[in-house]
Amino acid sequence: MIDYVLRTSQLTKQYKDQYALDKVDLAIPKGSIYGFIGQNGAGKSTLMRIVSGLSFPTSGSIELFGKNAEKEIVQSRKRMGAIIESPALFPHMTAYENMEVHRLQKGVPGKANIGKILELVGLRETGRKKAGNFSMGMKQRLGLAIALLGDPEFLILDEPTNGLDPMGVVEMRELLKRINRETGLTILISSHILSELHQLATHYGIIHRGKLLEQLTVKELNERCQHYLHIKVNDPDRAAAVIERKLDTTEFEVMSGGVIRLFRYLEHPGKVSSELAAAGLEIEQFMPMGEDLESYFAGRIGGAGHE
Numbered sequence: 001m002i003d004y005v006l007r008t009s010q011l012t013k014q015y016k017d018q019y020a021l022d023k024v025d026l027a028i029p030k031g032s033i034y035g036f037i038g039q040n041g042a043g044k045s046t047l048m049r050i051v052s053g054l055s056f057p058t059s060g061s062i063e064l065f066g067k068n069a070e071k072e073i074v075q076s077r078k079r080m081g082a083i084i085e086s087p088a089l090f091p092h093m094t095a096y097e098n099m100e101v102h103r104l105q106k107g108v109p110g111k112a113n114i115g116k117i118l119e120l121v122g123l124r125e126t127g128r129k130k131a132g133n134f135s136m137g138m139k140q141r142l143g144l145a146i147a148l149l150g151d152p153e154f155l156i157l158d159e160p161t162n163g164l165d166p167m168g169v170v171e172m173r174e175l176l177k178r179i180n181r182e183t184g185l186t187i188l189i190s191s192h193i194l195s196e197l198h199q200l201a202t203h204y205g206i207i208h209r210g211k212l213l214e215q216l217t218v219k220e221l222n223e224r225c226q227h228y229l230h231i232k233v234n235d236p237d238r239a240a241a242v243i244e245r246k247l248d249t250t251e252f253e254v255m256s257g258g259v260i261r262l263f264r265y266l267e268h269p270g271k272v273s274s275e276l277a278a279a280g281l282e283i284e285q286f287m288p289m290g291e292d293l294e295s296y297f298a299g300r301i302g303g304a305g306h307e
């Protein structure tokens with residue numbers, strides 16, 4: 001059975017006549033990196049604020065670490081860390097001093113962990129340098145370090161790559177992957193750019209105008225975004241044999257309705273069609289198909305926009 005860190009059930013948040021969240025059922029498996037994708041205003045922060053206890057739902061419920069009674073959820077939140085808005089950094093203090101202030105505020109015992117966490121995020125060597133003089137990427141990593149105080153098992157990050165340059169985005173992605181791998185930390189991370197979470201998230205949730213349109217694993221997303229030649233022929237079994245023998249590949253799937261998806265020869269479609277024709281097969285449809293991540297995302301929310 002899958003162990004979930006967070007599950008929401010019909011979670012709804014209404015502001016006057018507008019739904020920031022509309023009956024959202026989301027499930028985050030333990031140990032996953034869950035990429036929460038949606039345009040600005042889609043409802044990502046609203047959900048994260050509710051889970052963090054900064055806001056309350058209009059209706060629906062959440063289950064955190066398997067607990068759903070209000071008192072137990074309050075306890076469970078102690079096992080969580082979050083960066084919802086930019087964390088308050090004191091510009092005239094060093095990384096270590098910033099950590100110490102937040103440690104005391106949070107009531108996390110023992111200073112010993114500070115060095116370890118700063119090491120983890122690559123800020124151990126910043127010495128006397130004040131946070132006000134840090135680069136944007138360093139500030140984000142210090143924010144992350146603060147959220148990691150208290151050794152959370154679940155981390156919520158609201159658009160942590162906002163304002164970072166492409167290099168900073170890559171660094172943050174690598175860092176989060178490493179922390180997830182080394183500590184098993186479950187991460188919920190939001191972004192309005194799907195490709196930014198690619199090569200990071202293991203699961204995705206796509207939200208649009210408060211509605212969770214789709215949840216899918218990275219494998220499912222990759223399958224949907226995979227490029228292939230769509231070939232419809234009169235005799236798919238014979239076509240499969242021709243592809244195997246003449247084109248020397250087994251990287252294809254025979255679908256229903258006489259359709260074959262061939263994941264090779266995208267650069268040389270002419271070779272495929274001529275081999276099939278030479279074998280006397282009738283080709284009814286023949287075209288490259290597949291989407292990139294951003295067009296997949298645009299297609300999902302575009303479709304929803306016309307409902």
Ligand SMILES: Nc1ncnc2c1ncn2[C@@H]1O[C@H](COP(=O)(O)OP(=O)(O)OP(=O)(O)O)[C@@H](O)[C@H]1O
Binds near residue numbers: 040043044
């Ligand atoms: N306190 C509030 N009062 C009224 N409306 C609100 C309030 N907070 C959020 N909203 C509205 O709820 C919707 C969802 O906002 P939310 O901040 O959750 O979106 P988001 O996906 O996090 O986007 P962003 O990346 O812009 O923060 C928006 O239309 C927003 O205007």
